[in-house]
Amino acid sequence: MKLNLFLTLSAFLFCLGVYGMLARRNAVMILMSIELMLNAININLVAFGALHGNLTGQIFAFFVIAVAAAEVGIGLAIVLLIYRNRASVNVDDVDLMKG
């Protein structure tokens, strides 16, 4: 079965996303890494959907895409506001929640 190929690709993309999310300092790059992880999940969903021969996985993937679009919309708006207030999108600079 070719499923393994898809799962490997998905895992690779996911790890790439995790790495980007943890290692990048630029908030926009972090958002992009999150997109990467979400799409890795989508590949998984579609691959398993194909394995079972039904549409559930694909429909689920569509929902993920819709949610991801909303998420990136809000995320970028927040980043933009941070940039306007602080002239920086470095997440290290944004630690107002520090206890």
Added chain:
Amino acid sequence: MQILELFWLLPVVNIIACLLAFFFGKTVSRGKAQVWTLPAIAFSWVMSILGAVAVIGDSHLAHEGITKTYKWFEFGPDMFFQMGIHIDGFAVVMCLVVTTISMMVQIYSIGYMRGEPRYVEFYAVLAVFTAGMLILVTADNLFLGIFGWEIMGLTSYLLIGHYYEKRENSNAAIKAFITTKTGDVGLIIGAVVVYWATETFNFGAVNAKALEGEFHAPLLLVACIALFIGVIGKSAQFPLHTWLPDAMAGPTPVSALIHAATMVVAGVYLVARMWPTFVTAMNVHIANVNLIALIGAITAIIAALLALVQFDLKKVLAYSTVSQLGYMIFALGIGAWGAGVFHLFTHAFFKALLFLGAGSVIHSVHSNDMRDMGGLRRIMPRTYWTWIVGTLALCGVFPMAGFFSKDEILASAYHNGYKWVWAIGLAVAFLTAFYMFRATHLTFHKNYRGHGHPHESEGLITGPLIFLAIPSAIIGFIGAPGSFNLFEKWATPAAVEETIAKYPVLHPHPVDTTTFVLAGISVALALLGVLVATVVFYWEKTPGDIVERVAPIRYLHRFLANKYFLDHLYGGIVYGIRKPIADACYWFNQNVIDQVLNLTAAGTLELGKGTYLFDQNVLDGFYNGSAVGTDRIGGFFRKIQTGNIQQYAAVFFAAMALLALALVFAVR
């Protein structure tokens, strides 16, 4: 191996060229991005020529075409999208137009865009634009066609906004994108309805079902109207034509390629490709009034009137393009398939020529305004003479290319019973000659009024002009009426021929005295337009302030100069819709929500007073005790709260990984 089977390579090589230019344009080729894209477009051009030779040699192939498909992706049992090409004579003609104009524009741009910002990106986007158009014209199904259609929408946006540092340019790009997307909503709805009714996106299958009456009639009408709304947006038909003149904010080669010769004819192409469907839906065979002819005719006349009052050289050409697109659309709407497509073919050459000529002038004068030009005939002879060829072709003067295509449309309108369209077409022919010679006189004749020192453009710019002047002058002969009409013989697909055979109104008309009389009338009107323009703008026989002195002319001029106030109207509609909604929301907020909140607040206040007593005496003792405890614990945990989201994320992922491991072991 049949050459036409290899036509899928055309879009593919251009996409590859785009990627190469984009990634290696600045490094490997040191900014000369054309070394990547030019070989690709030259290859596509040679392929198109070979395809044309193959089609000319085999009339069966030209009519039936060849199809190659494979399954693109599946979305359910027996439900899948296909990716495929369908190449017949019509597709080859379109490929030839696209690749020829694109190649000329890319050569021209080497000179024109030298030293401009974002040169590499410019070439990359040109290449992917060409690929998008080639995808549309080679696609065998609507879905893939829309794919190419949207690529073009994107690249058009990028290229209009090429000089995005200036606010008005980026606004023009946004306007073009939003306006065409408004139409694209119709296109998507139309495509979905087509699939719903016929369970296929394939152009051939849809056309066949429509012709045989298997396409549910109300759905067919809905689908065609929706698709036609997409065409209105893309091909800048009334009332969504307002974006095209603004699109002139892009570099001039882009205007020539995208906003004159290729992308804007995508809508015309779609109607032509699905013509049997449109004919059945709109009852084109009953000579009366139908949506396609009506929209096309309105567009043709209003845009021609608008072109009269423009002083921006490119805007004259832009309105002229809108007007000629109206010509093509109404040609399809009155049942003259061959004439409409032939006009698309010839128009692409001479309008690209005119735009590139205008670019050569603008490059030399550094102004778009015709009031700063004049007298360029002696300074720029090569640009002048090629411009004259293009102008005469556009005006439809024998023996230039435009004469044959325009006259064929007018004659078909007359013979097919659409007399009102014929009358409008003649009026447009007169106006076209008038505004084109107004532009010619203002730009090239009389004395120079500008300030700089214009000079003839370099060979890289004039070369493409001369190359394009040749087809603009002579290519009309392949579409000469009657049995000489080789173009229709080569380019008409089988489905279109079936449609024509089915409806007697659409049968080709005989070549007799009437044909020559009709041709004589339209040429006479065009020459009259030339004469009037020469009297007014060259000999200046009319008093110069006639516009200011005579009230009706003044009002008409103001009406046209403001583009029928359409932009105001659209702005007003958006404002008019927004205002009442906002007012209603405000009222609701003030009167309903506030009242509810006030009442709630009053109740809460009373409740709070009672609670206060209980709270002070009983609960405080308990909570003070627990607060001390919480404070100590919190004091410990606050050290973990660093405020750095990446540390949180690291902890989160570590925990999830542990959980996943635990799950794996538990399942085992």
